[in-house]
Amino acid sequence: MSNLSQNQRGWTRARVATAFLVLTAAIACGLSIYSSASSLTGLSRTGFSVLxxxxxxxxxxxxxxxxxxxxxxxxxxxxxxxxxxxxxxxxxxxxxxxxxTPHWQGFWDNMGTDFPRYTTRVIESVQNVVAALHDRFPVIESYNFPMKIRSWAEQLMAAMLAETPQSALKVGGLMIIVPLFTFFFLRDGRKIIRACVALSPNRYFEMVRDLSYLISRQLSHFVRGRILEALIVGMVITVGLSFTDIRYAPLLGIFAGVTNLIPYIGPIIGMVPGILIAFVDLGVSGQFWWIVILYILIAQVLIDNFILIPILISRVSNLHPLLVFFAIIVGGKLYGIIGMIIGVPIVSVIKITLLEVRTYRRTFRLPESALESDRPH
Amino acid sequence: MDPLWNNIFRKKLDEDSLAHFLKHLPIFLELSSRALTMLENVVHIRNYNANETVFEENDPGSGMYMIRSGMVKIYARDQNGTEHELATLSPGDFFGETTLTAPAPRSASARTMENTELVGLFRADILELAEKHPAVSSSILLGLTRVVSERLQAASLEIRRLQNQAGGHISPENVET
Incomplete structure (x- = not known):
């Protein structure tokens, strides 16, 4: 008690001033450290986004x-x-x-004339549908669907035209950097992993080594499986489309293959341009229905779901559809279309890692828990 | 010859090299020099301080350790937590080899007694090696099998001797191998 009163008596003006100064200095230091740290994280983020x-x-x-x-x-x-x-x-x-190259060139040459034709045709049919709907639901008059579609399509076209030179530059850069990086990853990948594993403390070294092996094995299976799946689906669609009179069959096949990397949503996005072009160019004919059946029944249900996914993709990496949507939305927000494609694999990678750690923990007790239960009570 | 040049061109002292150490372990006695070089690239060299735990009983076991220098104590704990020393190992000895091929919890604990350098060989390394160089990995595994079977044989002989000593007090069903 006496101690406390002494302390209370000790609060002279000089002391209050010192305390005030110290507090102010501390806050200023904190703020400056915080701001420099955030600029550091900003710098590293910029650097990382390039890489x-x-x-x-x-x-x-x-x-x-x-x-x-x-x-x-x-x-x-x-x-x-x-x-x-x-x-x-x-x-x-x-x-x-x-x-x-010839296909791509033809596509690029015809793009200027074809794209407006496709949009006009789609808008016409939408107009028909809207007119038919209008008879039953007069409310929708206020929404101008055709105009919205037209402006959206024009925006898309403008964006594609503007993006192409930029992305060509990017792709050119990637074509030099990626093979170089790949070479070093292939040659020194094991050494890099070994060096990282060697950093772990002695007590956990054995477990880290085992986990790194299990995780990298699962990951390589997953990546190879996904790419092979996309490749086969793309080839099936290219071959199937080449039986019809549809133009750009190889490009549509490649598009379907690439979008097939995104589960659930990808195949739907992948079939939109093909079915649209078939609808406009071929009309609702036998060939149109063949293309629809090819996209949905043959490529997706038969080849992908019944044959490829059970063989290539382990059930470990299956994600809940909701998680897939989250990954696509966040990926799209962060890195655009590429983000949408790689968002899902990245989430799968995280899931695989977590699952491997969990199975490992189940198979053996972790050192800490073993120590705790061994300790005399 | 000038001693300076002598030093540059001479290889690292043979007795100091990791390959030399591995070659003289009973497991790797029959390995070719090519296999030894590959083995050298997959093992892990770890340095321990005195009184550092290498592994505890019931830890997930995934490989074996060879002692390059220092001393290691192998012990088990009873229910009261008292340690019972099972063995003291010195350079050239190895331990934990039973979990190299079959994942199993450690059956005893190991702790260093002085500053120790251990060479670890783990299941993941063997499996990776088996993918690339099946012949080399099979000769390593053959050496391991030979040592493990020798120890198993010695153990079963010891069990029979103890059984005879006990004069039939222990029935064979009660003996755990």
Whole structure:
């Protein structure tokens, strides 16, 4: 008690002033540290966003090319096998480009005339539907659907035209950076993982080593499975479309394959341009229905759901549809269309990691819990 | 020759190299030099202080440790938490080899007694090696199997000797191997 009263008596003016000064200085220091820290995180975020896409693409490529490199490694050195795989895949890419270039050129040349034609045709049919609906629900008169579709389509066209040179530049940059990164990931990937694992403390080293192996195995299965699935679906659609008179069959096939990387929503987005073009060019004919059946029944239900997904994709990486929507929305917000495509795989990767850790914990008790239960009570 | 040049061109002292250490372990006695170089690239060198826990009983076990320098105590705890020493291991000894191929909880605890350098070989490394170089990994696993079977044989002989000593007091069903 006496101590307290002494303290109370000790609050002289000088002390109050000092306390005030110290507090002010502390707050100022805190604020300055906070602001510099946030500018640091801002800097690192900018740096990271530049590296994000090339790093991700190189990792995916490294996962894809690792099995053939490992197979060749039985006969050649690691670097030699990587070079052989590189030469082979460059040849394949060159052939694919040779086959695709005329289609792409035709698409680009006709785009200016075709795109307005497609939109006009769609708007016409929407107008018909709206007119039919208007008879029953007079309220919808106030919504101008056709105008909205027209402005939306024009915006899309303008965006595509404006984005193309930019994205061509980006793609050009990526074509140099990604093979370089991939080479190093392929050659030194194991060493990089080993170095990271070696950082863990002695007590947890064994567990970290085991987990890193399990997780990287699951991840490579997942990435390879997804890419193979997209490739096969794209090929099936290309082949199926080439039986009809539809134009741009290879491009539509590639589009369907790429969008197939997004679960649930991707296939629907992938079939929209194909069905739209078929509807406008071929009318509601036998070929149109064949294309619809090809997209929905053959590619999606038969090939993808019944054959590919059970074989290639383990149930481990299946995500709840709601989570898929979240991933697509957040990915789209952060990185645009590419974000939409890679959002879902990234969430799957996180899920795989968590699940592996959980199974590991179930199979064995973790060191801490083992220690606690062993301790005498 | 100039000692300076001598030093540069001479390889690292043979006795100091990791390959030399591995070659003289009973598990890897019959490995070719190519296999030894590959083994050298997959093992992990870990440095421990004195009295540091390597693993505890019931920890998830996924590999074996070889002692390059220092001492390791292997012990078990009874229900009261008192430690019972099972063995003291010195350089050249190895432990934990039973969990290398089959995932199982550790059956005893291990702790360093002085500053110790351990060389770890884990299941993940063996599995990765098996993908790329099946022949090398199978010769490593053969060596491991040989050592484990020798120990198993010695253990069963010991059990039989103890059974005879006990004069039939213990029936074979009660013996846990």
């Amino acid at each position: 994000f896409l090339p790093l991700l693409l190189s990792l995916v490529l490294a996962f894809l090319l690792d099995p053939p490199v490992t197979q060749l490694e039985k006969f050649f050195s690691r670097t030699g096998s990587i070079f052989i795989v590189y030469v082979l895949s460059l040849g394949l890419a060159f052939l694919a480009a040779l086959w695709l």
